[in-house]
Amino acid sequence: MDRTGSILGGRYLANAIPVVCALLGVLLTNLPFSFFGNWFPSPMYALMPVYFWCLVRPDLMSPGWAFLIGVAHDVISGEPPGLWAASFVAAYAVIDSQRDAFAGLSGWGAILGFATGALIACTTHYIIFSLYHWQLMPVSGSIKEFAVTSLLYVPAAFLLGWLHRRLVGPLRSEY
Amino acid sequence: MGNGTWRISRSRSGARLPLVVVAVLAVALILIGKAQSSLFDRARTNVVDWMKPALVATSATAQAVDKWLGSIGDIFVVYQENLRLKQENARLRKWQNTAMVLNSRLKRYQLLLNAAPDPALSTVVAEVIGRASHPFLQTMILDAGKQNGVKPGQAVVDQRGMIGRIYLTGERTSWVILLTDLNSRVPVSIEPNTDQAIMAGDNSPEPVIETLARGVQLHEGDQVVTSGDGDILPPGIPIGVVVVDGSTYRVALFADQTTAQDVEILDYKQPLEHPPSVTEQELPATAAGLPPATAPQPQNRAVPPVLPPPQPIYKPATAPQGTSNPDAGADNDVPDTGNQ
Numbered sequence: 001m002d003r004t005g006s007i008l009g010g011r012y013l014a015n016a017i018p019v020v021c022a023l024l025g026v027l028l029t030n031l032p033f034s035f036f037g038n039w040f041p042s043p044m045y046a047l048m049p050v051y052f053w054c055l056v057r058p059d060l061m062s063p064g065w066a067f068l069i070g071v072a073h074d075v076i077s078g079e080p081p082g083l084w085a086a087s088f089v090a091a092y093a094v095i096d097s098q099r100d101a102f103a104g105l106s107g108w109g110a111i112l113g114f115a116t117g118a119l120i121a122c123t124t125h126y127i128i129f130s131l132y133h134w135q136l137m138p139v140s141g142s143i144k145e146f147a148v149t150s151l152l153y154v155p156a157a158f159l160l161g162w163l164h165r166r167l168v169g170p171l172r173s174e175y
Numbered sequence: 176m177g178n179g180t181w182r183i184s185r186s187r188s189g190a191r192l193p194l195v196v197v198a199v200l201a202v203a204l205i206l207i208g209k210a211q212s213s214l215f216d217r218a219r220t221n222v223v224d225w226m227k228p229a230l231v232a233t234s235a236t237a238q239a240v241d242k243w244l245g246s247i248g249d250i251f252v253v254y255q256e257n258l259r260l261k262q263e264n265a266r267l268r269k270w271q272n273t274a275m276v277l278n279s280r281l282k283r284y285q286l287l288l289n290a291a292p293d294p295a296l297s298t299v300v301a302e303v304i305g306r307a308s309h310p311f312l313q314t315m316i317l318d319a320g321k322q323n324g325v326k327p328g329q330a331v332v333d334q335r336g337m338i339g340r341i342y343l344t345g346e347r348t349s350w351v352i353l354l355t356d357l358n359s360r361v362p363v364s365i366e367p368n369t370d371q372a373i374m375a376g377d378n379s380p381e382p383v384i385e386t387l388a389r390g391v392q393l394h395e396g397d398q399v400v401t402s403g404d405g406d407i408l409p410p411g412i413p414i415g416v417v418v419v420d421g422s423t424y425r426v427a428l429f430a431d432q433t434t435a436q437d438v439e440i441l442d443y444k445q446p447l448e449h450p451p452s453v454t455e456q457e458l459p460a461t462a463a464g465l466p467p468a469t470a471p472q473p474q475n476r477a478v479p480p481v482l483p484p485p486q487p488i489y490k491p492a493t494a495p496q497g498t499s500n501p502d503a504g505a506d507n508d509v510p511d512t513g514n515q
């Protein structure tokens with residue numbers, strides 16, 4: 001009975017880790033200061049767990065979670081509601097449709113795979129924001145955001161991989 | 176990276192239907208947000224209020240690190256910096272004397288002209304505990320909120336000029352929309368001709384001057400201040416100077432939004448304007464040399480004066496035959512001109 005309980009608890013914890021990581025990413029992105037000064041906007045940290053677990057374990061990162069993480073991003077960032085939610089859902093849709101291609105990538109290929117997801121999210125955000133305000137926004141901010149997010153996926157992928165191997169996999173008794 | 180190091184679930188996630196559902200939800204959320212922009216405001220302020228201690232702590236740490244890193248570089252330029260500051264100090268002392276003389280002269284003129292004094296401004300000093308660093312969003316978070324009397328719409332200034340306006344207040348924190356933000360619109364007055372215009376942010380470091388009257392020519396270096404239109408912002412807050420950018424005019428801001436740490440929130444209350452009381456000499460009858468009219472006494476008005484009935488100016492010689500209305504001719508007071 002205890003063993004069953006611990007297994008169930010472990011499963012719940014394993015299920016929660018990807019979402020918690022993404023929510024932490026939301027907080028990190030919206031910290032009141034930037035690690036890059038004023039030269040670059042804050043990276044989309046929340047997209048990294050979404051991309052990673054969408055590829056590795058889509059049952060732990062469902063479209064609903066991607067949507068809710070986007071909503072959390074909207075709430076905390078102060079941007080109009082729904083913009084980041086739609087961007088994350090669009091990125092998720094592309095990643096999910098090309099999952100077999102992305103999942104087979106490794107090394108720099110994996111970075112390029114993530115860059116594709118980030119590009120979709122940034123482009124969607126840019127287009128919706130331009131439509132929302134009915135004027136073309138400067139592209140430079142989005143390009144910088146895309147670039148810095150893609151570059152930071154290199155260390156983030158190691159961290160996420162470590163979390164998956166050490167925590168998510170063992171807690172679910174598989175990896 | 177290294178996606179092949181663990182087993183990847185190859186089964187389709189069955190996410191097609193949920194994807195369509197959440198996509199529809201996201202679009203609906205955008206449309207609802209467009210219709211009611213304050214949808215998340217309460218949630219935002221609550222989250223930031225709740226996070227205030229963490230924000231203050233991280234902000235203080237970041238500032239300390241920033242200062243420490245900055246001080247390393249400062250060691251090498253401390254001598255030149257000291258000389259520059261001495262020269263600047265001497266210049267500022269001269270300007271201080273000029274300002275004091277001009278200020279006393281201004282007060283004297285105000286007394287002579289019996290001018291209404293400027294409205295008193297109460298201020299709240301607040302510390303910047305956050306800055307949004309997003310491509311399309313230029314906001315700040317301050318550590319003062321409703322508890323300190325901060326209200327939406329109030330101007331936020333630093334020692335050099337205006338930074339932005341409060342647009343959202345929580346209990347202990349408030350959000351500032353910076354002058355450079357896309358949604359910022361501020362009525363401004365451009366010296367020396369007090370040309371009225373609207374300064375609009377476009378996410379670039381220098382906001383654009385819009386809705387300037389046709390034919391008005393601005394010059395590089397003209398000073399831009401708040402006009403006070405709308406009675407929300409106090410007039411005369413320095414903002415920046417005009418910069419000509421091709422065919423458009425932009426404003427180089429005085430305040431540095433990226434480094435401001437301590438700011439002031441101006442609580443501006445437009446005083447009620449009472450019209451000046453009219454003196455007896457200003458009455459039209461007095462000015463014309465006539466005696467002032469006396470008010471009629473009620474007891475003398477027992478019998479109202481009766482005017483005699485008006486005499487008809489014109490009466491037709493013969494009433495038209497067969498006229499059903501006998502008064503028809505009596506109402507006709509148009510003289511016969513013989514042109515019929």
